[in-house]
Amino acid sequence: MKPRYLQIGKIKIEPILLAPMVEVTDLPYRFICREAGASLTYTEMLYIDAIIHENAKTKKLMQFTERERPIGIQITGSKVEHFKKAIPYLKDYDLVDINCGCPSTRIVGSEAGSYLLNNPEKIGEIIKILKSAGLIVTAKIRLGFKNNTVLETAKLIESAGADALTIHARLAHHGNDVPADWSWIKKVRSSISIPVIGNGDITSGKQAEAMLKIADACMIARAAIGDPDIFYRINRYLKTGEIIPFDLKRNLHYLKQYLDYCRDFSFTDLSRIKYITAKFFRNIEGSAKMRQQVMQCKTLNELAELADACLVASEQKTLSELIGR
Ligand SMILES: Cc1cc2nc3c(=O)[nH]c(=O)nc-3n(C[C@H](O)[C@H](O)[C@H](O)COP(=O)(O)O)c2cc1C
Numbered sequence: 001m002k003p004r005y006l007q008i009g010k011i012k013i014e015p016i017l018l019a020p021m022v023e024v025t026d027l028p029y030r031f032i033c034r035e036a037g038a039s040l041t042y043t044e045m046l047y048i049d050a051i052i053h054e055n056a057k058t059k060k061l062m063q064f065t066e067r068e069r070p071i072g073i074q075i076t077g078s079k080v081e082h083f084k085k086a087i088p089y090l091k092d093y094d095l096v097d098i099n100c101g102c103p104s105t106r107i108v109g110s111e112a113g114s115y116l117l118n119n120p121e122k123i124g125e126i127i128k129i130l131k132s133a134g135l136i137v138t139a140k141i142r143l144g145f146k147n148n149t150v151l152e153t154a155k156l157i158e159s160a161g162a163d164a165l166t167i168h169a170r171l172a173h174h175g176n177d178v179p180a181d182w183s184w185i186k187k188v189r190s191s192i193s194i195p196v197i198g199n200g201d202i203t204s205g206k207q208a209e210a211m212l213k214i215a216d217a218c219m220i221a222r223a224a225i226g227d228p229d230i231f232y233r234i235n236r237y238l239k240t241g242e243i244i245p246f247d248l249k250r251n252l253h254y255l256k257q258y259l260d261y262c263r264d265f266s267f268t269d270l271s272r273i274k275y276i277t278a279k280f281f282r283n284i285e286g287s288a289k290m291r292q293q294v295m296q297c298k299t300l301n302e303l304a305e306l307a308d309a310c311l312v313a314s315e316q317k318t319l320s321e322l323i324g325r
Pocket residue numbers: 019020021022023024044045074099101102140168199200201202219220221222223
């Protein structure tokens with residue numbers, strides 16, 4: 001495939017992005033995905049009130065390193081004036097993405113996330129306020145809250161001045177068992193002129209290629225949890241057509257790197273780190289046992305030692321022996 005680029009404001013990048021994900025996309029995890037080939041990453045969704053009140057956990061999740069750039073911050077909220085107050089906190093990021101897709105009851109209950117799709121004019125006001133501060137602004141939407149309103153919402157978001165739009169091609173109440181309906185991504189892209197980033201169910205180079213036929217870029221979420229190397233495999237496929245199989249050893253190197261970054265950047269939430277570490281042992285023989293071992297670790301050092309032992313074992317092709325120990 002000919003090289004493709006995504007242009008968002010002044011940011012010009014390759015078109016394979018890591019999605020924002022609560023409990024996943026903190027600095028250490030984003031950084032390994034960038035190293036594996038994701039061209040843009042975002043913080044997880046952060047609540048605007050927590051940003052302006054300088055909530056300690058939110059501040060930690062806002063942390064990024066210069067080496068990650070370009071970096072997006074994803075925010076949500078319900079009060080337009082809170083977005084205005086938050087501007088000083090947003091200026092260091094390369095772009096600001098407004099979450100209009102989160103279906104969680106807590107977020108919808110506070111009239112944020114996907115609830116905003118009921119009031120696209122409010123999304124427009126938020127975009128205008130952030131744009132007037134000179135920020136690069138994007139929005140991430142679903143097809144609609146209860147009904148499909150994606151075409152109207154997309155047009156309104158464009159006319160408010162957004163620099164790009166991400167579409168997760170499901171309604172707010174749809175679970176992941178309902179297939180993402182990409183036909184709407186295609187319809188939206190032919191009715192607006194800002195770049196459209198397609199999202200939903202991309203797990204391979206072939207699917208990324210298919211998405212790039214109807215959208216300007218691909219955003220990957222679940223398939224990248226515990227498998228950062230997916231960005232390498234997809235980029236290689238797009239460039240050469242080569243299908244590279246999942247490689248446990250390469251992935252374990254990323255796991256080690258992730259644990260090192262957790263230490264280096266003082267990310268200490270052990271239950272979160274264990275959740276992510278366990279995901280590295282998906283889809284391999286004996287993964288349930290391996291996950292048990294991860295869950296028994298009591299410190300970051302113990303996790304790092306386990307990752308080291310797995311790496312050595314995988315190099316000697318004795319991971320199954322290790323799992324059986
Ligand atoms: C664990 C998890 C956390 C998520 N958190 C966010 C979030 O913070 N912001 C957001 O816009 N979407 C969030 N999502 C939705 C994903 O970004 C994405 O839209 C959805 O999973 C569909 O993409 P996929 O099929 O590649 O997983 C989350 C999804 C998962 C699985």
